[in-house]
Amino acid sequence: MKRTTKFFVFLLLLLAAIAAALSWHVHSKQPQRSGELILAGLQAAVTVRYDEFGVPHIEAQNEVDMYLALGYVHAQDRLFQMEMLRRLSRGELAAIFGPKLVETDRLFRTLGIRAHADAYAAREFAQIDTPAKRALMAYLDGVNQFQDSRPAPLEFDIIGIKKRPFTPADTVSIGGYLAYSFAAAFRTEPVLTQIRDQLGSDYLKIFDLAWRPDGVLRQQLRPGDWQDLGRLARLSQDALEAAGQPLFEGSNAWAVAGARTVSGKPLLAGDPHIQFATPAVWYEAHLKCPGFELYGHHQALNPLALLGHNDKFAWSLTMFQNDDVDLVAEKLNPANPNEVWHQGQWQALQSREELLEVKGAAPVKLLLRRSKHGPIINDALAGAVGETPVALWWAFLETENPVLEGFYALNRADSLAKGRAAAAQIHAPGLNLVWANAAGDIAWWAAAKLPVRPAGVNPSFILDGASSEADKLGFLPFAQNPQEENPARGYVISANHQPAGALQVPGYYNLWDRAERLDSLLRDPSIKWAAGNSKALQLDVQTGYSQRVLKPLIPLLRQVPEQGLVEEMAAWDGAYKTELRAPVLFQQFLFELARLALQDELGETVFNNLRLTRALDHALPRLMADPTSPWWDKRDTKAVETQAEIVAEAWGLSLAHLRQTFGADAKSWTWGRAHTVTHGHPLGLQKPLDRVFNVGPFAAPGSHETPNNMAARIGPAPWAVVYGPSTRRIIDLARPAESLGINPVGQSGVWGDRHYADQAQMHALGQYRNQHLAEADVATHTRSKLSLLPLR
Template sequence: MKSMLKKSLLLLLALLLLAALLLTLHLRGKRPQREGELALSGLRAEVSVRYDEFGVPHISAAHEDDLYRALGYVHAQDRLFQMEMLRRLARGELAEVLGPKLLETDRLFRTLGIRAHADAYVAREFAQIDTPAKRSLMAYLDGINQYQATRPAPLEFEVLGLPKRPFTPADTVSVAGYLAYSFAAAFRTEPVLTQIRDQLGAAYLPIFDLAWRPDGVLRQGLRPGDWQDLGRLARLSQNALEAAGQPVFEGSNAWAIAGRRTLSGKPLLAGDPHIQFSTPAVWYEAHLRSPGFELYGHFQALNPAALLGHNEKFAWSLTMFQNDDIDLVAEKLNPADPNQVWYRGAWVAMQSREETIVVKGAEPLKLRLRRSPHGPIINDALAGAVGATPIAMWWALLETENPVLQAFYELNRADTLDKARQAAAQIHAPGLNVVWAGAGGDIGWWAAARLPQRPAGVNPNFILDGASGEADKPGFLPFSANPQEENPARGYIVSANHQPAGAQPVPGYYNLWDRAERLDSLLRDSSIRWAPANTRALQLDVQTGYHQRILRPVLPLLRAAAQSEPDQALVEELAAWDGKFSLAPRAPVLFQQFLYELAHAALADELGEQAFDNLRRTRVLDPALPRLLADPDSPWWDKRGTPAVETRAQIVQQAWAATLAHLRKTLGADSKTWSWGAAHTLTHPHPLGQQQPLDKIFNVGPWPVPGTRELPNNLDARLGPAPWAVVTGPSTRRIIDFGQPGQSLGINPVGQSGVWGDAHYADQSKLHAQGQYRSQHLLEADVAAHTRSRLLLRPQP
């Protein structure tokens, strides 16, 4: 009996070992092939791909088409699942593979019209493949499709049952539309500001630095059902992006410094775009080389043109312009015909189209999507909408030519100031700041967007009245009227999502100015000579003056609110704090929790929890809070539903008590254990990691990290209660000094590969969290010295 049991256990162990071996071999077969030889159809000559110690491919080709075909192949090796999910998100096709839980997201993106716009754009612009930019896209997509057709499917494809299907130019254009949408703040901002204006009144607007005009209130008025729908749309616009597990673009830093201000005597460029963290990371690095062309680029899924890049002659980075390129428009319906709206003095019929969403495990959903003269009717994104007023969306992406593929193809080759300016002029949407530097000494910045003309007096921060003409656009401003600078006398340019200076302010949803002011205060110090070392310190800086603007008016009130000696000691710790969000201090924990409690106590009772939640996801709340705290007579201090009129002092006292109660409950009763690093952590989530226990397998982190929202080191956890999970931050940090352009520095937040189990899946995540950098090999000698493997792509016989 014992012998039989022993044999059974040995057999079971053998079977388990065999299963583990087979699984290992199965997963190994899915890893990227980085050495040896492969045949690729369509190549005119051999292409060499050398991989360095971090898995960055250095691609050398004799022909440009071969270069992009090889880029598509190696990009797909590392990121095919990312490509698949991004195109499905952009085109409203997630429910087909993920089921009904993604139906709302698909509905939203179908309603936005990104899919229909992309299909029409490609049918119009790709009727003839007559430009190098178009040929580069076709070759790149062919490389992706060849990889997909000949190699094993990624693990995620098997887990989710994803079918393979070819990638097309319409997928690329759709993803570009998604990226533009992820920039847009109008969905979250305009409804709540309009609600404050129309329901609360003029006295509640000053904290947002907005004027109230009686003729600005929507003439037909929005009913409770309309406000309910707008609140749902605001939540949906944010939740749809989060549910899909794909990066959202949030903000960025970039600066260019002229040679007279640098240690090397040559221009220096630094940039760190702020994007939602994810696994895999948003950027894919690749070094491209063909006759007459070389670029070390940062690429996004399904795009053959680098959005960030450099070589020995020039470099550029991007930040978000933050211009308001979406207007929400309340339409007036014809009482006799619900398919007509009032437009320019007449009843005009809305257009409509039908689309079908395939849903895994359920019946397909047929949608009837409407469009007024102002744009798509976004109410159609909601199942069970209760409002009666159609809300249209005017969006520059849908209303401009937007030759963005051509723009970035040219920017990848823009070795002069003139060429860079000409490339930037072709970016119509989304709005981007292009910050450029050249080895010859020039630096430049262009706010790139097609800016609409609006009727005088129209404030697009609010929902516009479609019947009055205020939503109409007479035309667009010329690019020469956009904010821009070339070789300014001060010797540097800084872009940090702040409102740019200019004779005519550009409407937009700009970030808090403190981050830009902190960068500018150091860059304008003429005694500093800039080099990679102190530029790195500036990118990692964790201080602004925002805490002073918050605490200065309320410190006397906090001192009065402290009820015990330990509490008084905590207040004095805040008073003495220098505003640095480093890992060790306790003061940042107190400040961040107090900021949330104060905002909630002052604003949520007037707005309601839903609208307050929408407001705290916008950019307008950060600058509003210092204005609120500086005004003891603001009506926001009074709590609705109580007979007394509460004061600022009472709300501060309430917020401080709630702060300490929450921190003791969540971080421990002993306040000596509270530290910013313990409460503020970064995890890079994978789409499959949203489900337990897959989060333990696919997600990367958590890492304790310094910084916070709207600091130079902008590791941003949204305003809310502790602990704080970082959502967005530096998606790469780059430093290019043209004194030694071949020795540039950079970092990837996670790793080059999106293939689980691969050596480069997460090999940079700890370095990124610790503020470290690595070399971006550009010079031939460095590439050769750091080559770890070589893949040769041969023409298929």
């Protein structure tokens, strides 16, 4: 008995010692937000005051010191995020995660982001001759000083990551990742081309794309080519999910002139829609030095705010969704597999070798090829079975793209002329800048370098590299880009919809329902805008999309069982509120309809790729409105099925799935139960680490393409929210010190820190917090002070 007692006492002491050691280990990695630290390279002392949500308010005596300090404090909150984004964009994840990330690395090496970034940095940073370059170098110095002087993040220990310096090429590489994540063409062009060339014009009608017989590939793609393209489309999505990094999807932003606001000054609101993750994509920082002040939202390894405001001006971003990527099928020389036909002659493919390090396995040697049109993306696939090289023309690789200089200027753009000039320097990815200043101006600029394609070319499809249709005739001058300055209606709005105007810019635009919902309220002259009703508009969960889909189907649904549920869905106003059941019925029914109608023609793989595109969103209302569409007939039966039969079958399958998933009691089928958001950490992809590092789940109102765009993919219930408002900001330029914002998770990416997830519940509930700008507010809300001192 005594031995048993001693053993348990020993075991308890051992467990206590282990717990204490783990606690000390975690504590040693927490950010230092008070006291004094010495940083090499500082010219004078820098003060960093942290507010109640962990936002640093940095005050320096000069710009270089300010950005050096930002790099240091950003790194101590987000170093692991910086490391992951660097490795993802440069194709270096397999070196720490092993063979399961080889496919992801192959893709990003094939895209050429790493090689392009290295060449760009070597060329542009040979001389540090501009303020923007000096800002980046100072910022990276701060990041590296933190990394060199402090314990590695917990994730570094778990994974076994070795520290190495961060460079300008890493920042450029992450910029390439952002551009890639916007590019819907990777997932859309192969699917649409396959429908066009294998099924024909009748099947293409629901996508509302011009049917051009001369646009069909003159060299027909073979089954192996289609198989490879399907794998590439899927890989382009899986690569991001496998790394647990955010995908950029869409956004809302609007600016209202002073004549339409309560305060008499312009008001700006914005909420970029980005895939949810832990840590959150944005890092907030208030920067101040003589001649400069900005409250900004920053991304990893970037000293320049992509969103920001001060007492003079404010801006937000949305994704332009312009098509700046073309897939080009090359004609291979049958006598020489290293040559393709271009401009009337056989031209040699360029090639290079890269070595891909793999943890726990031998390195993988990659042979990467390039035609005149761009990288051969088939090289991303190990064991490709196709015979046709497909090249990638991408504006990110083909333009000067002085985006660093552009955002440096935008961070200081307090006038229309300065804002316009800054926007002109952003070539890729395409962005909408929505801007306002305290002087009374409002504006929207579509920022992108828009290529001029030959007449009649539809870039929604894979282009024929053997002809001239894949050539580019130059780029439009920025003055011809869609844009508005101080329109008479008194507001500008951007919601990823296709811009109106004489210039039709090819793109993969979002549904217009979200823009129409926002515009229907903003255009009402009786409404004066202030923070309160701007919040309500950002949090609005209404859409007209469900009515557009259901209207032609209601007569058919009135012939099926469970009429009580049918009438509930028919009477639904399209509001995605957590307590409602109608959204659950609609979303499951929509998926079953799409699957029954399309999957038998496309096959499961292509159908699942189509589900990841915006093209399906646009196609479904047209399909529902056309009872004669050939999509309704099932190819694997002798009978010719009707729309009514498919609708009845989809309704039955929907109810069966909901009963199996949520139980027989239909009262429990509420949107808040079926639709939830979890902020996933890269390590949370592996059980049981998901319970440690992930944040959530939370019941989520809103849906795909409502103003509160808490979006889930078309699929079977339950629905995990994939992306949504990555922040919600409201700035009234009459009172910029009272601006509002929110972070979906928290400022810190350090597990165990009090700011790791202190805003997650607030975000889920639609709450806001103050973004402190005025000195008196900063002083009142300071919770700790860190002094950064120069090395003497």
